[in-house]
Amino acid sequence: MYNFTVKSIIHDYSVQFINNTPEILNGELKEGDFIIIDNNIIKLYWDSVGNILEKFNYIGIDANEDQKSYQGIMPVINHLIENGFRKNHRLIAIGGGITQDVTAFISSIMYRGVDWMFFPTTLLAQGDSCIGSKTSINFGKFKNQLGGFYPPNKIFIDLQFLNTLEDAQIKSGLGEMCHYYIVAGEEDFFRYKNDYSKAIENKEVLAGLIARSLEIKKSYIEIDEFDQKERQVFNYGHSFGHAIESLTNYRVPHGIAVSYGMDMANFVSVKLGYIPEKTRFEIRELLEKIWKNFSIDDIEIEKFKSALSKDKKNVGKELRLILNKGYGKIFKDAMQMDDRFTNWMKEYFANEL
Ligand SMILES: NC(=O)c1ccc[n+]([C@@H]2O[C@H](COP(=O)([O-])OP(=O)(O)OC[C@H]3O[C@@H](n4cnc5c(N)ncnc54)[C@H](O)[C@@H]3O)[C@@H](O)[C@H]2O)c1
Ligand SMILES: [Zn+2]
The missing domain is CATH 1.20.1090.10 (Dehydroquinate synthase-like - alpha domain)
Incomplete structure (x- = not known):
């Protein structure tokens, strides 16, 4: 399997190819961390990740461009603040580019920056967007207008997710x-x-x-x-x-x-x-x-x-x-x-x- 590190001005980060997402998730998660996960992944993969989601905190999001907007992320931030998310906790994104951008953007602004991890589930996210640090959200109808550069700390690529992709x-x-x-x-x-x-x-x-x-x-x-x-x-x-x-x-x-x-x-x-x-x-x-x-x-x-x-x-x-x-x-x-x-x-x- 392929493993490598990407050098970044913000912080270096690792990319690992895996085939056992539930195990890796279990090993990585600590109390207080929040998973931000595509609702379609929850539905399709409940049998393998459901018990982990029940044990930890998670927020399901719809992977659409309205969700990936300034207005769309407000309820997510609200939920995090109201439920005890702190600077030493991490966000874990599970989904495609939309889930990535939502999580990366929130991670970059909350408490002046918190750590985050990414489990990309689309081919586009696995073969491209997961590295490179770009984080953008939409402002109303205007696409990718707000953002910056804020890479995750770890990326885990599991090709099994691609089995359900259209x-x-x-x-x-x-x-x-x-x-x-x-x-x-x-x-x-x-x-x-x-x-x-x-x-x-x-x-x-x-x-x-x-x-x-x-x-x-x-x-x-x-x-x-x-x-x-x-x-x-x-x-x-x-x-x-x-x-x-x-x-x-x-x-x-x-x-x-x-x-x-x-x-x-x-x-x-x-x-x-x-x-x-x-x-x-x-x-x-x-x-x-x-x-x-x-x-x-x-x-x-x-x-x-x-x-x-x-x-x-x-x-x-x-x-x-x-x-x-x-x-x-x-x-x-x-x-x-x-x-x-x-x-x-x-x-x-x-x-x-
Ligand atoms: N930050 C970056 O560097 C960067 C780069 C390229 C694209 N993007 C952004 O990424 C977004 C597009 O992301 P995307 O194409 O990865 O997909 P996506 O997140 O938009 O998801 C596409 C669809 O696939 C579904 N899906 C996701 N994983 C699945 C799986 N394993 N099985 C079945 N269905 C699944 C989602 O629920 C959704 O319906 C755009 O908003 C784009 O602007 C960001
Ligand atoms: Zn592109």
């Missing part, structure tokens, strides 16, 4: 993980492309892909934890992806939107002569498997451009896109939202979907 969530995780492999280089990408189908059936292959994805991410966050420079390449596919997510009202899951976004970034990169068509098609062959069943051909170009222009990375009216000069050569580029760019987007939506 196919769309598995694909979303695989799409998100894919961008790390393209950033890492040609050898990594072709390994991912080759292992992709096997990983869906075979947990050992999947564990290997998750571990490598985290290893690639670790190598960047350890030099640029606060996303000032090197780490920004991981926004590859994300400017387009966020526009797709918001225009489809989150019908298209994050990692699937990012998969479309990577193909769009590659399309622009071909237009600019950065990569040959061949490279785009090598990548697209895999991306098409990920986005199958999720069409986005009803998006209107003008709305798409408007959503892109709101990206927080833009400088003034200029877009900042992460483009592709080849495997392992992903980089940030400035782009005018002019007629040329508009025509490329029209061509993409007309012919490429």
